[in-house]
Amino acid sequence: MSELVEEPATRHQWPRPAEGSWTEHYPELGTSMMSFEDSVSPEFFELERNAIFRRAWLNVGRIEQLPRTGSYFTKEIEAVRTSIVVVRDHDGTVRAFHNVCRHRGNKLVWNEFPKAETSGVCRQFTCKYHGWRYGLDGSLSFVQQEDEFFDLDKAGLGLAAVHCEVWAGFIFVNLDDTPRQTLREFLGPMITDLEGYPFDKMTEWYEFTADNQSNWKLFADAFQEYYHVPGLHSQQVPSAVRTPGKGFECAHFQVDGPHRMVSTGGARRWTLPAEFMYPIERVTRSGLVGPWESPDIGEPPKGLNPGRIEPWGIDNFQIFPNIEILIYRGWYLLYRYWPTSYNTHRFEGMLCFQPARTVRERVEHEVASVVFKEFALQDAGMLTGTQTALESAYRTAGITRYPVNDQEILVRHFHKVVADWVEQYRTEAGAR
Ligand code: FES
Ligand SMILES: [Fe+2]
Incomplete structure (x- = not known):
């Protein structure tokens, strides 16, 4: 514990700019x-x-919210009318995706109420509608009755990625197509x-x-x-x-x-x-x-x-x-x-x-x-x-x-x- 330093309750001079106002x-x-x-x-x-909200880096959480492989949380970003899911992949990478199933557009990750944010740990994401599954890297890993589809391009139907970077444990996303700055x-x-x-x-x-x-x-x-x-x-x-x-x-x-x-x-x-x-x-x-x-x-x-x-x-x-x-x-x-x-x-x-x-x-x-x-x-x-x-x-x-x-x-x-x-x-x- 640091020592408690008793300071007199006096006014101190701040190093204001030498001239004029701030x-x-x-x-x-x-x-x-x-x-x-x-x-x-x-x-x-x-x-x-x-x-602003589509172009700036936005802090959506802290790294401590993703303690293990498969830890995830969702974030509703009403300003850009989207929901994202942020997840820790097997190699520790923090990834972010639009929270949208690629089959027929259902919201992929939610718990009791579709509009409420949620968090948890999972091995993969499973859509509640027709059961499509996605890996932690966003790839489409399972399609129910896959052979009934027509020329299904599974590799091209992974979750839509959102730019995601971490600074000092603060997780930021950027919803621009190509962020102007790191x-x-x-x-x-x-x-x-x-x-x-x-x-x-x-x-x-x-x-x-x-x-x-x-x-x-x-x-x-x-x-x-x-x-x-x-x-x-x-x-x-x-x-x-x-x-x-x-x-x-x-x-x-x-x-x-x-x-x-x-x-x-x-x-x-x-x-x-x-x-x-x-x-x-x-x-x-x-x-x-x-x-x-x-x-x-x-x-x-x-x-x-x-x-x-x-x-x-x-x-x-x-x-x-x-x-x-x-x-x-x-x-x-x-x-x-x-x-x-x-x-x-x-x-x-x-x-x-x-x-x-x-x-x-x-x-x-x-x-x-x-x-x-x-x-x-x-x-x-x-x-x-x-x-x-x-x-x-x-x-x-x-x-x-x-x-x-x-x-x-x-x-x-x-x-x-x-x-x-x-x-x-x-x-x-x-x-x-
Ligand atoms: S909308 Fe997700 S599996 Fe059909
Ligand atoms: Fe205040």
């Missing part, structure tokens, strides 16, 4: 008021399906420099899903700026961690290609006055930011805390388009935002700890997950209001532009990247 260091972002029409337009969402190229150095963080050791998971009544980007926005924290989560963010006169300020922002990150720093939670904590947090020494003491993870990777903030709090990496990894020193949080229509999305949250070695550690993890859920609900509770008001603002009130401050730089960057990808798709589609 935003002004990225001139392509501009500083003008922003439109959020991309979050209220059904037409824009139809473009996002192909422009996964590594797509992730870029800001993300790949996280290699070496022991994601693979953090196998005690607490998972949540929520069907939210908002555009997928609006919830991502709520997790990529901390300007809202004193307002929405006021009880947990006392003045001790705010910059005098300025509210709450982040320590470091960085963007790299379509991806972005923010680091927080400041007073350690356990140094805060008791009134800013639930009694259970004090008793269990766990809560909002996880266990106060975490197993030592050794030398952190060079990509962690890139602004070299001390005392460092959280690194919050947003991998375009819809994943967020929040790294605390000894554990991490994963969010995914899966659009289901222009104004609804499915949110997945996952807290990942090293397996508890004692009852106390297990309680620390449970408390962290419960407090996380409360926090996420505070954010999620806003969403229906934001979505419905933004829609009325555009359609009825004639309000189309919104001011965005320096601490909301990542919101600005995110929506610009979305706009750029959609624009590029439009241009290429128009050129065809």
Whole structure:
């Protein structure tokens, strides 16, 4: 166990850019008021399906979900109107396929409800309709009454493969016919420099899903700026961690290609006055930011805390388009935002700890997950209001532009990247 270092609850100077604001260091972002029409337009969402979700690498799971040969899980990706099955083949290769039987198009892998995701272990996939079977490599291995077919090309009727690559144990798929970049190229150095963080050791998971009544980007926005924290989560963010006169300020922002990150720093939670904590947090020494003491993870990777903030709090990496990894020193949080229509999305949250070695550690993890859920609900509770008001603002009130401050730089960057990808798709589609 690492030593608990008591830090005074004082304000620290962050290494801000030498001059000007964070935003002004990225001139392509501009500083003008922003439109959020991309979050209220059904037409824009139809473009996002192909422009973003068919072209970007999408994280669908972790390698720990496929512990043995034949382990599989399915993933519904409504944004591209498909279901995929991800499986570990005999040689350990992780493969992904469209979840469609090649006989008459039945959904191949499902359990009780065709639309519900499922997982398990199998030697082969058997279609529930007429019993065709497929190997773990997707090849068609058995056809019922094969001799009744006409010139059946079995070799050409394997499952349709989906591009699939694994980085640091995160399984990504790409639904484009020919991905423009490898996964590594797509992730870029800001993300790949996280290699070496022991994601693979953090196998005690607490998972949540929520069907939210908002555009997928609006919830991502709520997790990529901390300007809202004193307002929405006021009880947990006392003045001790705010910059005098300025509210709450982040320590470091960085963007790299379509991806972005923010680091927080400041007073350690356990140094805060008791009134800013639930009694259970004090008793269990766990809560909002996880266990106060975490197993030592050794030398952190060079990509962690890139602004070299001390005392460092959280690194919050947003991998375009819809994943967020929040790294605390000894554990991490994963969010995914899966659009289901222009104004609804499915949110997945996952807290990942090293397996508890004692009852106390297990309680620390449970408390962290419960407090996380409360926090996420505070954010999620806003969403229906934001979505419905933004829609009325555009359609009825004639309000189309919104001011965005320096601490909301990542919101600005995110929506610009979305706009750029959609624009590029439009241009290429128009050129065809
Ligand atoms: S649809 Fe799958 S075996 Fe007929
Ligand atoms: Fe929040």
